[in-house]
Structure formats: C-alpha cells, structure tokens
Amino acid sequence: xxxxxxxxxxxxxxxxxxxxxxxxxxxxxxxxxxxxxxxxxxxxxxxxxxxxxxxxxxxxxxxxxxxxxxxxxxxxxxxxxxxxxxxxxxxxxxxxxxxxxxxxxxxxxxxxxxxxxxxxxxxxxxxxxxxxxxxxxxxxxxxxxxxxxxxxxxxxxxxxxxxxxxxxxxxxxxxxxxxxxxxxxxxxxxxxxxxxxxxxx
Amino acid sequence: xxxxxxxxxxxxxxxxxxxxxxxxxxxxxxxxxxxxxxxxxxxxxxxxxxxxxxxxxxxxxxxxxxxxxxxxxxxxxxxxxxxxxxxxxxxxxxxxxxxxxxxxxxxxxxxxxxxxxxxxxxxxxxxxxxxxxxxxxxxxxxxxxxxxxxxxxxxxxxxxxxxxxxxxxxxxxxxxxxxxxxxxxxxxxxxxxxxxxxxxx
Numbered sequence: 001x002x003x004x005x006x007x008x009x010x011x012x013x014x015x016x017x018x019x020x021x022x023x024x025x026x027x028x029x030x031x032x033x034x035x036x037x038x039x040x041x042x043x044x045x046x047x048x049x050x051x052x053x054x055x056x057x058x059x060x061x062x063x064x065x066x067x068x069x070x071x072x073x074x075x076x077x078x079x080x081x082x083x084x085x086x087x088x089x090x091x092x093x094x095x096x097x098x099x100x101x102x103x104x105x106x107x108x109x110x111x112x113x114x115x116x117x118x119x120x121x122x123x124x125x126x127x128x129x130x131x132x133x134x135x136x137x138x139x140x141x142x143x144x145x146x147x148x149x150x151x152x153x154x155x156x157x158x159x160x161x162x163x164x165x166x167x168x169x170x171x172x173x174x175x176x177x178x179x180x181x182x183x184x185x186x187x188x189x190x191x192x193x194x195x196x197x198x199x200x201x
Numbered sequence: 202x203x204x205x206x207x208x209x210x211x212x213x214x215x216x217x218x219x220x221x222x223x224x225x226x227x228x229x230x231x232x233x234x235x236x237x238x239x240x241x242x243x244x245x246x247x248x249x250x251x252x253x254x255x256x257x258x259x260x261x262x263x264x265x266x267x268x269x270x271x272x273x274x275x276x277x278x279x280x281x282x283x284x285x286x287x288x289x290x291x292x293x294x295x296x297x298x299x300x301x302x303x304x305x306x307x308x309x310x311x312x313x314x315x316x317x318x319x320x321x322x323x324x325x326x327x328x329x330x331x332x333x334x335x336x337x338x339x340x341x342x343x344x345x346x347x348x349x350x351x352x353x354x355x356x357x358x359x360x361x362x363x364x365x366x367x368x369x370x371x372x373x374x375x376x377x378x379x380x381x382x383x384x385x386x387x388x389x390x391x392x393x394x395x396x397x398x399x400x401x402x
Contacts, residue, residue: 010341028396057277058281076256104208179386181383194229198328
C-alpha cells in the first residue's frame with residue numbers, strides 16, 4: 001500500500017467516524033445534574049474527582065468537598081484548593097479507621113460529617129459536591145446507605161455529585177448516571193515505592 | 202451478636218489491618234519519579250491527571266501539561282489552570298482527527314507537539330509532566346512509540362509523568378510504575394445526556 005493509499009483509507013475511516021460521532025452528539029441533548037461514581041481498587045479515583053473540581057471551577061461553578069475517613073489536613077489537594085474562591089472544603093474523618101480502632105467514635109464522626117454533606121446536597125448554589133471516600137463509611141456501617149441514597153436523589157436538579165471509594169454498593173451504582181471502575185493493573189506501591197507527594201497525596 | 206461483640210470484632214479486625222498496612226508502609230521506602238498510565242474506555246482518565254496536577258501544585262511543584270489531539274481551548278481545566286503560578290500549559294492538537302480528516306496535517310501537528318513535550322521531559326525544574334490523550338497519536342501512527350518511550354525513560358530521575366488515553370500500548374504500560382485501567386461500567390452519554398461543563402469538559 002502506498003502512502004497515498006494509506007492517507008485515502010485514513011480519510012475514509014475518519015469521515016465514517018465523524019458521522020457516527022456527530023449522530024451521537026445530536027442524540028445526547030439532555031442536561032441534568034449527574035451522579036458519578038468512581039470505584040475500584042486502582043489509583044485515580046479521588047484525583048479524578050479533584051480534576052473535575054478544577055474543570056467546574058474553570059466554569060466559575062461553586063464546589064463543595066467532603067472528605068470522609070481521610071482525617072488528615074496535609075494533602076496536596078487540600079493545600080491547593082482550600083481557601084480558593086467558590087470552594088467549600090471539609091475534612092470529616094479522623095484518620096483511617098485502622099488508625100483509630102474505635103467503632104463508636106468513627107460512627108459519630110461519620111454521622112457528623114454526613115450532616116455537613118446533607119447541607120451541601122440541599123444547597124442549589126453548590127453546583128458540584130464531591131463525597132470523597134464515602135464508600136468506606138458505608139462498608140463499615142458508619143452511615144446508612146438508604147439515607148445517603150435518599151439525600152443524593154433529593155438534591156437540586158442541576159447539581160452534580162461525585163462519589164469516590166472502593167467497593168461502591170450496587171444500589172449506589174444503580175442510582176448513578178456514570179460509573180467508572182478503576183482497575184489496579186500495576187501500582188508503584190507493590191514495587192516498594194512510597195506514596196509520592198503530588199501524585200498519591 | 203451484640204453491639205459490644207460487633208465493636209470488639211471490628212477493633213480486632215482493624216488492629217490486624219493496621220499491622221498489615223504498617224508493614225507495607227515500612228517496606229515501601231523508595232522514592233523516584235513515577236510514570237503513571239491512565240487508560241481504558243471509562244470516564245476519569247484526564248480528570249485524574251488534572252487532580253494529580255492540583256496535588257502537585259499544592260506542594261509547590263512545577264507542572265507542565267501537553268494536551269494532544271484535543272485542539273480546543275475552552276475546557277474547564279484550561280480555564281482554571283492556565284496562567285496559574287508554576288503551570289506551563291500547551292494545547293497541541295487541532296481537534297480530533299475525525300474533524301480534520303487530514304493525516305499529513307495531523308502527523309505534523311503531533312510531531313511539533315512532541316518537540317514541546319520533549320523539552321519538558323528534559324527539564325528537571327518541571328516536577329510533573331502530563332501528556333494528556335497521548336495514546337491516540339500513537340494509535341494513528343502520528344508519533345513513534347519507540348521515540349516516546351526513549352524520551353520518557355531518559356527524563357530527570359525525580360520527574361513524574363502521567364500519560365492518559367484509551368488503548369495504551371503494552372510497551373508503555375511495561376515501562377510504567379502505576380497503571381490504572383478505567384472501565385466504563387455506565388456512562389450518562391448513553392442515556393442521552395450531553396457532555397457537561399465541569400464534569401466532561
């Protein structure tokens with residue numbers, strides 16, 4: 001095949017592709033507040049939520065963040081976003097539960113955190129709510145899934161919500177508009193490399 | 202089982218879990234510049250890269266971004282990050298190839314883009330380089346994979362690189378330290394919802 005043939009075939013392929021994409025764009029014409037769930041064991045769930053946050057801020061949208069379980073205040077994302085215009089930032093945990101090892105206390109912390117999340121989920125001025133690492137509070141029974149689903153479902157019509165964390169419950173993914181499962185194909189951690197500022201925290 | 206039993210079992214489980222995590226943290230003690238690849242068909246690859254960018258900026262690191270193929274300048278991420286301190290931002294495409302349908306032009310555009318990426322991959326003052334949607338330039342043969350791998354491998358020892366895009370080539374994932382494959386479990390697009398500012402763009 002000559003270079004010209006290649007180029008002709010490429011053009012024909014791209015013309016067909018463009019037609020398919022154009023038709024799909026034509027059809028996808030609804031707008032609504034989305035519920036996105038980022039789950040799975042791979043790296044990239046929380047960082048994806050924070051990338052969407054950057055996008056939303058780029059459009060001048062107001063964003064509320066509730067970080068569950070991660071009870072630390074020295075992450076790069078917090079240092080970067082907290083205090084910026086249009087950002088409301090809450091760290092609601094007291095460290096991973098295997099550091100506290102106190103079920104009663106973790107439950108109370110999670111429930112106090114959910115009250116803050118609820119308030120954001122009722123506020124139409126907040127256009128994106130990020131519930132980072134929420135799934136662990138459900139897994140360990142600190143929060144009631146039925147209540148969470150009801151509060152998310154009852155939010156303002158144009159508000160987007162992003163939930164991150166491993167092992168998202170089926171009822172949550174059923175309610176969601178978009179679900180990505182992030183598979184851990186390879187992780188530097190297993191090669192003995194420690195968590196890197198700017199990448200992992 | 203009483204509530205006290207539950208609590209005791211929970212504590213015991215968390216103590217064991219903490220021991221496992223502590224041992225793993227102890228063992229993961231190397232530091233190096235990481236190559237991360239975010240691939241797969243699901244939503245969240247580019248946004249994850251931009252979340253890591255926010256983390257890196259939170260640590261005062263300098264970040265260079267090269268967006269391949271996406272030849273548009275109205276994304277939320279660009280509006281948000283471009284012009285911020287410590288950010289170098291390049292949009293290197295001229296729109297998806299099915300919009301241009303000109304193989305020669307796309308190849309030239311991609312190669313001019315790679316020259317800019319090369320410059321960042323040789324600059325030790327840039328601590329994180331994001332090569333967004335790079336994989337498409339490889340898939341369509343616009344760029345040479347061998348050259349890309351050589352340039353990434355030769356980068357400064359502490360520089361992190363994040364590559365995003367569907368269908369990452371095996372040789373790239375072999376070179377990578379961390380690989381996440383983002384599976385498309387569900388996408389709002391298929392329910393007729395159009396791409397949402399702040400989420401998809």
